[in-house]
Amino acid sequence: MTNSTSQAEIVRQSLKRRYRKERRFRAYGIAAIAVALTALVVLFADIIGKGYTGFLKxxxxxxxxxxxxxxxxxxxxxxxxxxxxxxxxxxxxxxxxxxxxxxxxxxxxxxxxxxxxxxxxxxxxxxxxxxxxxxxxxxxxxxxxxxxxxxxxxxxxxxxxxxxxxxxxxxxxxxxxxxxxxxxxxDVFFSNGDSRDPGHAGVLGAIVGSLLTMAVTLLLSFPIGVSAAIYLEEFAPQNRLTDFIEVNINNLAAVPSIIFGLLGLAVFINLFGMPRSVPVVGGLVLMLMTLPTIIISSRAAIKSVPPSIREAAQGIGASKMQVVLHHVLPLAMPGMLTGSIIGMAQALGETAPLLLIGMVAFIVDVPDGFFSSATVLPVQIFLWAGSPEQGFIERASAAIMVLLAFLISMNALAIWLRKRLERRW
Structure with missing residues (x-):
């Protein structure tokens, strides 16, 4: 009797220790979230506190x-x-x-x-x-x-x-x-390009440059990335070459963005002689940086399609290409779009690779084409933040708020598309 009582006491003590560890772990998690939220609030308060006056003239x-x-x-x-x-x-x-x-x-x-x-x-x-x-x-x-x-x-x-x-x-x-x-x-802030006078400096040129650069990035990276993901996941044979390609794609996703800037400088500008500080070159560099993200997310979306879909299509006589194009691709497209939008949002906020290809130039005029001299929002913020005039510091903070609005909108669109188009199995 005494032995069974002591065993029960040991079990109770063990459960108490386990519950205490669980409560501590939960407290640590809540504390970590509180610290992260506090840092986020402080960051946004500092940006808004310095930048809201940039929206006033x-x-x-x-x-x-x-x-x-x-x-x-x-x-x-x-x-x-x-x-x-x-x-x-x-x-x-x-x-x-x-x-x-x-x-x-x-x-x-x-x-x-x-x-x-x-x-x-x-x-x-x-x-x-x-x-x-x-x-x-x-x-x-x-x-x-x-x-x-x-x-x-x-x-x-x-x-x-x-x-x-x-x-x-x-x-x-x-x-x-x-x-x-x-x-x-x-209104001058949204209708003018850059200027040496803070009162006349605006973000219109940087916004147009960002849109042109993102257009080039999207038009090239999305079809190439989706095609590569489909081939690797559905058609490529499992051999050492395929494994080597997959490992390198995963490694490229973790390469620092400035390396892609060096690659763009060496290949597109020095080798091919393309002009500096134009949206086409910026879009090509960001395309190289975004491709691994799109390929990885697209492959994950393709893997999420149940095998029964493929088997059912093949059972009624569909070819491999028909199975992929008519059944797998439409069902995987929501995940592909979500990954692509997140990759584009990451590219929109990049500065380092664009500095190396000359998009740090002082551009007054609003670009009117893919081969016009241009800058982008992150680089414009970088230029203004380094200026000694207080007016430029205000406009840098205001431009950060504009950039954050674009990034939040793109991430919100990705979440909405995922919720709107996803299929549950």
């Missing part, structure tokens, strides 16, 4: 008189006069009307520091488009300078460096109180 709205004498522009239809006119003068004059205490050349030079360097070009474009505007007074809204932009958004934040002088800050505060300087949605 600072503008001045003034009554501007197009005085021919002040602008040295008696005949706006004369190309020589149009080229040599003073288009900043009417803007300075309009500002002096709002700040009558400004007098002297030194104060006027300080006043220029409130206006974007591109504002004069905007005035010139207005005159060139409509010469009849000369001699009239128009209410114009134009961008403020980068220093005023930082001051208007962060004047109460001591962590930001305000480069305006005390006099310029006083003028800016006066104009802010009168509603002449105001913040609004930054």
């Amino acid at each position: 600072t503008t001045l709205t003034l009554e501007v008189t197009f005085d021919p004498e002040l602008m040295y522009l008696e005949d706006p239809t004369d190309p020589a006069q149009l080229r040599n006119g003073d288009y900043l003068a009417p803007l300075i004059a309009a500002l002096k009307k709002e700040l009558p205490e400004v007098s002297g050349r030194r104060a006027e030079r300080a006043l220029k520091g409130l206006i974007s360097s591109y504002a004069a070009s905007d005035v010139k474009d207005l005159v060139a488009a409509d010469p009849a505007i000369m001699g009239t007074t128009q209410r114009l809204t134009f961008l403020a300078s980068d220093d005023v932009d930082v001051f208007a958004k962060h004047r109460d934040d001591a962590s930001y460096s305000i480069k305006l002088t005390e006099q310029q800050q006083a003028w800016a505060l006066t104009l802010l109180e009168r509603g002449i300087i105001e913040n609004s949605f930054n």
Whole structure:
């Protein structure tokens, strides 16, 4: 009796230890998830905290008189006069009307520091488009300078460096109180390419470049990857050569992306003489990087199709090709699409391979074709993040938010396709 009691006690103690280990393991798992979520929240809070102001622009709205004498522009239809006119003068004059205490050349030079360097070009474009505007007074809204932009958004934040002088800050505060300087949605950010002035820098060129590059990657990697997966899984004989190919495909999926950049530089640019910094070359490099992922995911999707489907099709007289094309491929396509979208999302966020093929160039114009000079969103973020101007740091964080929106959308699409098209057996 005593022996059976002691055995039961041993079992109870063993169960208690087992349950304690299980609770500890569960606590460790919950703690790990909590740490990961906390890090994710901190990351997103930092990006959003620095980047939301990148979606705002600072503008001045003034009554501007197009005085021919002040602008040295008696005949706006004369190309020589149009080229040599003073288009900043009417803007300075309009500002002096709002700040009558400004007098002297030194104060006027300080006043220029409130206006974007591109504002004069905007005035010139207005005159060139409509010469009849000369001699009239128009209410114009134009961008403020980068220093005023930082001051208007962060004047109460001591962590930001305000480069305006005390006099310029006083003028800016006066104009802010009168509603002449105001913040609004930054449509320029989504309608312009890159610029050396943060106020005129936008992501349109990088977005178009990314879309063109991804189009080349998808058009090449998806059919090649799916075809390779079908051959390896359904038609290739099981021998040493096939095993060697499979091992190398799995190894290529783990190769650092910069290696593919070196391969693209050596083959596509140095050997074939293709131009640098164009979407075609970028797409070819990312295609090489994405192919292993698509092949592996496509093979897994093909393996998930039950053998009974193949046997039933062969039983009614279908050939091997008909079995694959009419039965296996349609049933495996949801998994193939999911893997391809995830691979494309990975390619969209890559920077290192594109730096090596010259897509780090400063590109102002929006690309209009696959052979136009272009950059992509990750590289644009890399360029802006390395700039000392505070305005570029804001736009880098805003561009990160745009890139994250694309990545989240692509992953959400992959999840939706998987749930919508998957078959349960």
